[in-house]
Amino acid sequence: LEDVTDSPPRCYWPKEIWGKFGESNMDFAKPENLKNGVKCLNEMVEDALRHVPDCIKYLEGLSEPHIYKFCAIPQVMAMATLCAVYNNPLVFKQKVKMTKGATCKVLVYSTDLPYTVAMMREHVYGLRRKVDRVDGSASIAAKIDTLLDTCLRARF
Numbered sequence: 001l002e003d004v005t006d007s008p009p010r011c012y013w014p015k016e017i018w019g020k021f022g023e024s025n026m027d028f029a030k031p032e033n034l035k036n037g038v039k040c041l042n043e044m045v046e047d048a049l050r051h052v053p054d055c056i057k058y059l060e061g062l063s064e065p066h067i068y069k070f071c072a073i074p075q076v077m078a079m080a081t082l083c084a085v086y087n088n089p090l091v092f093k094q095k096v097k098m099t100k101g102a103t104c105k106v107l108v109y110s111t112d113l114p115y116t117v118a119m120m121r122e123h124v125y126g127l128r129r130k131v132d133r134v135d136g137s138a139s140i141a142a143k144i145d146t147l148l149d150t151c152l153r154a155r156f
Helices: 025-029 031-060 065-085 100-109 113-134 138-153
Strands: none
Touching: 025 031, 031 065, 031 113, 031 138, 065 100, 065 113, 100 113, 113 138
16 A cells, blocks of 8 residues: 555556556556456465465574574565455555464464464465455465465475
8 A cells, every 4th residue: 555655656566467457556546446456466466475485495494593583474474464465455445464463473483394384374274265265266276275285295
């Protein structure tokens, strides 16, 4: 929301994606473009999911607890955010954030790989439920199923 309503506007959305849904990335702030904005947002979430296996692989290689936690917390929060924004038109009307309770859970439990992957898997399942309920998109569903498999095979 802030990206398109700030003055001057700022937007870090990749043109390769938003260009499919509008003439300008600022178009999505207009109510008449809400449907295309949500489609664009969903495609960006789908694109972001390709990084999750590499994040898990990176976390697998960390052994020092403080460094692990420093790296794991943003990854779990990112996964939670992807789940929260997927197919959510409120993104274009107000801030969409994790709850304080969910944030505290991430801060407390991002101590080792099993806990971290369990939290990520929880958000991946949440995303999968949204996809099934909303549009059943085969491409994102396949990516999510692959992520679930990656989470289940993570080396503990």
